[in-house]
Amino acid sequence: MNERIELTKDYTISRVLNGCWQLSEGHSLQAGLDFKDVMHAFHMLAEQGFTTFDGADIYTGVEEFIGTFITELKAGHGVSADDIQIHTKYVPDINYLSQVDYASTERIIDRSLKRLNRDTLDLVQFHWWDYDVPGCVETAGSLLRLKEKGKIRNIGVTNFDTVHLKELVDAGIPVVSMQAQYSLFDRRPERRLLDYCRTNDIKLLCYGTLSGGFLAERWIGAAAAEPETRSQVKYLQIIEDTLGWDGYQDLLRLLAGIAEKYKVSISNVASKYILCQDGVAGAIIGIRNSRHVQSNARIFGFDLADDEIGRIRDFLQEYPAPDGEPFELERTVGSKYRSIMHMNINEKEQS
Numbered sequence: 458m459n460e461r462i463e464l465t466k467d468y469t470i471s472r473v474l475n476g477c478w479q480l481s482e483g484h485s486l487q488a489g490l491d492f493k494d495v496m497h498a499f500h501m502l503a504e505q506g507f508t509t510f511d512g513a514d515i516y517t518g519v520e521e522f523i524g525t526f527i528t529e530l531k532a533g534h535g536v537s538a539d540d541i542q543i544h545t546k547y548v549p550d551i552n553y554l555s556q557v558d559y560a561s562t563e564r565i566i567d568r569s570l571k572r573l574n575r576d577t578l579d580l581v582q583f584h585w586w587d588y589d590v591p592g593c594v595e596t597a598g599s600l601l602r603l604k605e606k607g608k609i610r611n612i613g614v615t616n617f618d619t620v621h622l623k624e625l626v627d628a629g630i631p632v633v634s635m636q637a638q639y640s641l642f643d644r645r646p647e648r649r650l651l652d653y654c655r656t657n658d659i660k661l662l663c664y665g666t667l668s669g670g671f672l673a674e675r676w677i678g679a680a681a682a683e684p685e686t687r688s689q690v691k692y693l694q695i696i697e698d699t700l701g702w703d704g705y706q707d708l709l710r711l712l713a714g715i716a717e718k719y720k721v722s723i724s725n726v727a728s729k730y731i732l733c734q735d736g737v738a739g740a741i742i743g744i745r746n747s748r749h750v751q752s753n754a755r756i757f758g759f760d761l762a763d764d765e766i767g768r769i770r771d772f773l774q775e776y777p778a779p780d781g782e783p784f785e786l787e788r789t790v791g792s793k794y795r796s797i798m799h800m801n802i803n804e805k806e807q808s
Contacts, residue, residue: 459506460757462738464660465611465633468579470542471509472732473753475502476664476741477523479686481516490745492522498747499526503536505754511636511662511741512573513546513582514565515802520545520572527574544580544662545569546615547600551586551800562599566608582613582636586788586800588621597630604631613662618782619649622659632659634738637783639663641672641708641727641769642695644778645785651736660738663731667742668692672727677709688743690797700776711772719759728756730769 460472480495499510510526512519523543530538547565549557569578583600585593603609613634614622625632635654639646643665654661667673669688676682681702684690696705712723719726728740742753779786779794786794 459508459754461506462660464580464738468542468611470544470739471507472739473507473728473756474509474511474544474662474739474741475499475507476743477510477512477519478516478664479688479743479745480519480522482518494746495522495744496526496529498744498750500529500535501747501750502744502753503530503541505750507750507753508536508540509542509544509739511544511664513548514569515546515548515799517802520569524572524574531574542579543573543575544582544613545573545578546582546584548584548615548802549586549596550802553801554585554587554590554592557592557596559599559602562596563603563608566600566603570608577607578609580611580613580634581609582615582634584615584617585621588788593621594624594628594630597625597628601630616784616787618785619653620782622650623653626657626659632657634660634662636662636664636741638665639731639734639737639783640665640668641730641773642668642692642699644773645781645783647734647778648782650783651734655736661736662739662741663737664741665692666728666731666740667724668695668727671696671705672709672712672724674709674713674723677706677713679706687797691794694793695779698777698779704776708772711769715761715765715769721755721759722752724752725756725759726761729759729761730766732756733761733766 461469462472463469510523512523527538530536581600583597600609600612604612611633612631613636614632615636622635637646637650651661669686669692671692682693684693700708709723712726716723716726731737731740786792787798789795
């Protein structure tokens with residue numbers, strides 16, 4: 458069973474969240490997904506207590522797919538739809554930021570409500586592509602108005618750096634969560650963000666924990682990798698800038714030794730390590746098929762010993778983390794990290 462955590466006083470979520478980014482149109486660089494099997498996976502996860510699903514307005518087709526799942530639950534197929542938590546995002550296109558106002562924000566939130574077959578959105582996670590374009594704090598204020606109107610239950614953010622997260626908090630926006638990339642390869646949140654979130658009771662929800670699938674047994678001894686998804690393109694860049702391929706192989710062997718002791722997988726150990734970090738509320742693990750559902754359940758069947766956590770931490774500290782704050786490289790014009798970002802997804806609806 459999945460552990461749960463209180464995100465706010467009256468709202469609990471699964472500590473392992475079902476990530477739906479990989480279901481988005483355009484994520485895979487190869488053949489399409491078996492969505493019938495994905496739907497089967499959703500039902501399996503919910504029945505095992507993995508009831509929190511993470512999507513976004515910019516994940517093409519994902520909100521509609523989750524909405525179909527909710528429709529099936531409302532029809533009596535599986536657990537109660539009321540026992541499911543759905544997290545989405547509000548990510549205005551970069552080319553549209555200067556035109557964002559309350560009315561346009563409400564339109565996108567209403568669209569998410571319709572797609573997801575919900576009366577209220579459990580958590581809306583806000584992102585602003587370019588801090589040099591005015592309106593970030595004001596748009597967060599629009600989300601607060603929609604919360605007061607009953608359309609949003611909780612407000613979170615995604616891919617903010619510490620300085621701009623603080624601007625929202627100082628402006629009175631009740632930010633309950635921060636979604637950031639955090640993994641054994643990408644430890645940027647440890648510089649400032651984790652401390653700030655702990656101090657201000659903002660729960661960290663981590664994505665990229667399994668690094669696009671690179672934290673797995675299949676890569677031990679591999680001489681190279683051909684990326685299969687956009688996530689793997691990104692994580693190959695991060696491996697190159699941090700551990701390098703040889704260091705990556707050493708890390709896999711270290712994790713494999715620990716995994717063997719507990720009869721679990723490398724991915725289980727990698728997830729558990731991130732969940733052990735003070736201030737981390739949950740890890741978002743992508744769902745592409747039903748084959749890995751049982752693997753997720755094993756994350757909570759063991760505990761890492763202090764010396765094992767220490768061995769992993771000591772190993773990682775021998776290598777650099779990517780530069781800067783979380784998502785700083787992804788925002789930097791000319792950066793290879795920015796080159797794979799799709800920043801204009803909602804263009805038709807927002808124009």
